[in-house]
Amino acid sequence: MSPVTADLAKNFQDLAPFSTPIRENLETFFTQGDGDPRSAFGPGAENSIRLEACLQTFSRVFGLPASSIHFISDRSLAFTLSVLGHAKSREFSTIRYSPIDKKDAIAAVLEARNLGIEVRESHVDLSGEIHFLDVDGDPQKTLTLFQLRNGETGVWQSLIPDGPLILDATALNPRGWGFALAREALSQSNNQSNNQTTRWQSALFDATSWGGPRGLYILALNERASWRNPLPTLDPALSRYGASVPLTLMGAVTLDLEAAKVSTEIDRANAFLRDELRVLDDIDIAGTSTGDRLSISFLNIPADELIRRLAMDGFFLDSGSACSASELSPSHVLSAMGLLTHGNIRIRLRDENLKTVELLLKSLLTHTRALRMELL
């Protein structure tokens, strides 16, 4: 049984089939959202209105001006536009990042060196907290790529670093507790009327983090920040990199639905799994943050075999271990945090699968104990 046809209730993978409201409206999104929104007549013109409504939704939930929001179809492109666009503005001499940033974000930062920017990597501790290096010279000249929440481990940062920021909010769930922190970081500079730091320069969101479609990234560029399009173009407008209209409609609808929910049940399920798994020896649970994501590594367990056995029970999960991932290197996030990289599973909690968490736990305990008995 493939994850696509699997029971939604037993799917704990990062990307799951669309939730019921999206599936029910899928045809509408594509039949009504398929015209070119730049067209002045026909379905295109209607789509301009629909996209404007989407902009208002994102603006309202994120607390950002609609004029700062751009829809991008590719995450690597979004990071490139953000990081290199600020680097190209020549406002900054240094960019700080952390080793648990997304690989395409790190790639964009390292590319900034070709623009004469000094790049500095910060330290991450075992709990996943980032310790940014002190800034030499003018703090306003140092740009920090700040990952508010790690998408792999679910670990939230508790402190926002000083100085100008690129906010990586790609793992931000609008009902998680850290969302208020994000809104605070984003609103500080919007309302600023004095000469203090303009905090966020740009912010990046990923629709999959709230149950939306893959292929929709929201790049917010602070209109007070210095930014120049880093890509070769004769048209400086970002609309050229726009995502598809149906995906944008889906993203806005799912965001609205998710923002209206409360996170209590998901937090409770996360805490339940953390507590109950402590009966096993030699496991690493990443960080202490609750929320919809959980990363656990089991010593002396091959992740691919554990994932396979869980799938036989009908549970579908992801892994950050090299033996089960598409690449042969272990997760750079787990490695940077000093956590065990093998025997890793990632659990994504959704409303649909909360009732099956106890069954998942039972299956996990059974298979990890059995595998250790077999292998040691």
Add this chain to the structure above:
Amino acid sequence: MHEINCLGMKCPLPIIELSKSMKNYPSEVSFLLKSDDVATLPDLKAWSRMTGNIVTAIDSENFEITRGI
């Protein structure tokens, strides 16, 4: 020193082989683990923290393990 040759083995076999050797040779104090898998070093660091055993990287493929007290 008991040698554990895991050259050519992929994660998590080197760590599993190490755990098995430590279990099977309880009187042995130190072990030499040979592994060329990229995941071995980060996993040995985590393994050391979790188990209390001491890991010293001799070079990129040779690791000396001393049993913790």
